[in-house]
Amino acid sequence: MGSFSVQYRFSQQFRFPAKDAYVWCTDYQEEDVALMGEKGKRKVIRINEETLILTDSVLEGGRRVARKRLVRLFPDRLFWTITRLSSEGKYSQFLYQIVQDEGGRSRLDFTGSHVYYNKERPTLKEVASMAQELARQDASAWVLLAKAMEKDLGGPNKR
Numbered sequence: 001m002g003s004f005s006v007q008y009r010f011s012q013q014f015r016f017p018a019k020d021a022y023v024w025c026t027d028y029q030e031e032d033v034a035l036m037g038e039k040g041k042r043k044v045i046r047i048n049e050e051t052l053i054l055t056d057s058v059l060e061g062g063r064r065v066a067r068k069r070l071v072r073l074f075p076d077r078l079f080w081t082i083t084r085l086s087s088e089g090k091y092s093q094f095l096y097q098i099v100q101d102e103g104g105r106s107r108l109d110f111t112g113s114h115v116y117y118n119k120e121r122p123t124l125k126e127v128a129s130m131a132q133e134l135a136r137q138d139a140s141a142w143v144l145l146a147k148a149m150e151k152d153l154g155g156p157n158k159r
Contacts (some may be wrong), residue, residue, distance in 0.1 A: 001118050001119065001120060002117075002118075002119075002121070003115055003116060003117045003118075003119075004115075004116055004119070004121050004122070004127075004133050004151060005092075005113050005114060005115050005116070006113070006114045006116065006127055006130045006134060007111070007112065007113050008111075008112050008114070008131040008132070008134045008135040008138075009109070009111050009112070009135065010108055010135045010138065010139040010142075010147055011107050011108060011109050011110065012107060012108040012110070012139065012142040012143065012145075013101070013105065013106075013107050013146070014098075014105060014106045014107060014108065014149060015101065015103075015104075015105055015106055015150065016104070016105070016106060016153055017106060017150065018078050018098045018100040018106035019078065020106075020153060021098050021106045021108070021149065022075065022078040022098040024149050024152060024153060025096070025098065025108070025145070025149075026071075026073055026075075026080055028044045028052060028054060028057070028071070029040070029042070029044070030042045030043070030044060033056050034050060034128060035144060035145055035148045036139075036141040036144055036145060037141065037144050038056075038058045038059070038067060038125045039058060039059045040057050040058030040059060040064075041056070041057050042054060042055065042056045042057075043055040043057075045103075047101075049073075050072060050073045050074070050075075051070070051071065051072055051073070052070075052071040052073075052083075053068065053069070053070060053071070053085075054068070054071055055067070055068045055069075056069075060148050065088070066086055067084065067086050067088075068084070068085040068086040069082050069083060069084050069085060069086075070082070070083045070085055072091075077097075078097065078098040078099075079095070079096065079097045079098075080096045081093060081094065081096070082096070083093055084115075089114055089115055089116070090115065090117070091115050092113060092114045092115045093110045093112075093113050094110065094111070094113070095110070095111040095112075096108060096109075096110055097109045097110075097159075100152045106147065108142060110138065110139075110142070112138060114130075114134055124142055
């Protein structure tokens with residue numbers, strides 16, 4: 001038994017310029033957990049302008065789980081990273097890049113690397129299935145976040 005990582009990707013479209021989307025995405029608030037469709041609360045600790053610690057306490061499978069993550073912001077590149085610090089998936093890392101698209105729109109390009117511990121290395125087919133499920137779960141949260149962004153920023157015709 002050992003550890004292994006599963007890499008996965010997805011993109012999420014936004015109806016706003018990249019800079020606006022980046023600012024919205026990286027303005028971490030205590031109520032963000034609900035925006036992702038989860039029940040729980042978030043604690044935000046700002047270490048400095050570019051570094052934060054997020055601790056989400058959420059219900060998962062009927063039990064309360066704490067997810068602690070290190071966030072590093074790179075505003076000049078419209079890029080940020082999140083690294084898990086809590087035990088489940090510890091040291092898994094997630095890369096977020098906001099890219100400007102045509103017509104005043106933008107998109108999030110997401111790359112995840114989820115670390116699994118104390119499991120037998122799966123087959124390539126199993127890894128592909130795991131990657132597909134991780135992408136589906138994370139992308140569904142970003143669909144909800146895009147709707148919240150739409151509401152907060154006033155929709156594409158109200159700017």
